[in-house]
Amino acid sequence: MRLGGKHLDAGGYDLLGVVTGSEGLLGIVTEITVRILKKPDGARTVLIGFASSEDAGECVGKVIGAGIIPAGMEMMDRPAIRAAEEFVHAGYPLDVDALLIVEVDGPRAEVDHLIMRLEVIAHSCRAVTCRASRSEEERLLFWAGRKAAFPAVGRISPDYYCMDGTIPRARLPQVLKRMRELSETYGLAVANVFHAGDGNLHPLILYDANRPGELERTEKFGADILRLCVEVGGVLTGEHGVGVEKRDLMPVMFSEADLNQQQRIKCAFDDKGLLNPGKVFPTLHRCAELGRMHVHAGRVAFPDIPRF
């Protein structure tokens, strides 16, 4: 069956919208149509170092408060900065607790105007260092450290476990603090890279699978981080999906009624449960059971609701 097309919106239910992000549980995609956009004419990036993640968080809030939606806004904490700098030598400051990498793109006049405004905001948030890229080479170098953050952490630890929760941006300092406490409790180090623009957090837990029990401890630590994300108003996964790994955490975020309604969608598309069985849903119900209606007759009709 074909859903959507070259036109911009659905003529009925947005079935394409619910298939997107459904992790292969609703259908097998054989062909896609996507909209493509022209690449921006240019881009510049500014590297801003802060003495605390609170200052960095304040800066992110002020940038958005000023009506600026950067093309990218990434944050790294001290362990992630150190690992990346030692690996790539991108010129990151090593004496800061948080580093923001902010990129703006578009025509030259817009980019230069916004870089200027970003610098003003950064200084108002007590930035320790602030450097704007002056060439394409320098822009790419600024990104090289961030883009190599995962392998960089891989160099300093035998194994690492990458998490993917999303939180309301303003809760970042609180979440980082709690994560440091958990890090001590579990005796495992953690490095953080964060899509600050949209609140997507990627804590990397450093461990050694050859040490008995450490993998299990790491997984428990990871689950605690995701519970923390939900507790502060966030979600279990920002971009990597639920799969099998986060399946059993789904009840942290959703009630049984929430999950049942999701599984009924699964039944509408795949009533025999042929596609990716065992993923996303912690408890499988048979479609016949989920479809059953429980009507509680005999109660007072429309109790108490004002009627006209």
Next chain:
Amino acid sequence: MSDTLRPRDAKDVEAAVQSALAEGKTMEIVGHGSKRAIGRPAQSDLTLDLSTLSGVTLYEPQELVLSAKAGTPLAEIEALLAAKDQQLAFEPMNCAAIFGGAAGPGTIGGALAANVSGPRRIKSGAARDHFLGVCAVSGRGETFKSGGRVVKNVTGYDLCKLMAGSWGTLAVMTELTIKVLPRPETEQTLLIRGLEPGQAITAMTAAMGSSCDVSGAAHLPAEVAVRVPAGEIAGGAITALRLEGFSPSVAERMRMLEALMRPFGELASTDETISRRFWAAIRDVAPFAAEGPAPPALEDERALWRVSTAPSRGAEFAAIIANAAHVHIFYDWAGGLIWLALDPSHDAGAALIRGAVAATGGHATLIRAPPSVRAAIEVFPPQDPSVAALTKRVKDSFDPRGVLNPGRMWAGV
């Protein structure tokens, strides 16, 4: 006249749906009723009036997020956002113009249930793309939620996408969370005069494919351009391209756009005030207003269709229906959205329009027509059998007894 229930809170909504289920009754879900005349006319036993379920429950400008109860007036939300230099980037249409009622712009629940998106849709996405989270009562009488309050979220199925554009046929939304965005510092519109539809599509396509970051692209043939209540722009056919953003950026992009558009025809640019008025008129389909402010000659009682197609096929579509009686059309979304007014008698042009859509791709929805016409023909786009069957199964998954807005979109759904 059916009984009207006015729930005081989400619990009341759940009780109302459960009671309707127990009594085997159907319900029409209404906010302010601004879009009530869209869809197949249906008789429901009860009316569930959500206008009392009103109020913004969360607004954090720096987080770009807002939550509100479903019956919150759009006007209240837009005023609140404007005070912080923010806006709903999907530019929801105000249907008051085309229906001539006093209902106003309606509620946030209605805007999302209808997935109404204005001219900026081509740059910023549709209403559904700003819909982050929902709390709702299904036709099973069960309260459920989906999504959250953060922009980046792939946890579970995105049921908000199904809610958007479901016209109240799946669940009664009680609270919605949406993404809000900064309001552009300024805007300007470039007008190109005297283009034929085919040339206009070519020009708009060139503009959309450039780096100018166009946030509105519309074409109005001469006979429709005179119906726009922004008199300053009148005089022949107009093709309009909007640029928004920070002042230095808008100025530079306007220079780029003028250079790109000069070969197409005579250019003129408008200031911010006229630009805002013009795009509000396009958003609200003011050229086909039921009762325009003045002069009375602009009153329009024709049937109104909304056609969605690939932008490059817009002019081809128009050529097919050009000979219909009393037909006027204009193009938004760079040609991808066609508003079409024509004689409401007989099938209101349905056979002709749906035939044209079959040739060009896309779909057509009848937005305004007398109830007798809406009862006689399909109002929403007819679906092929496999999509129709899936649609019915999705409906059944939320509302197996057909309690909520039954038949509004299609018979049996």
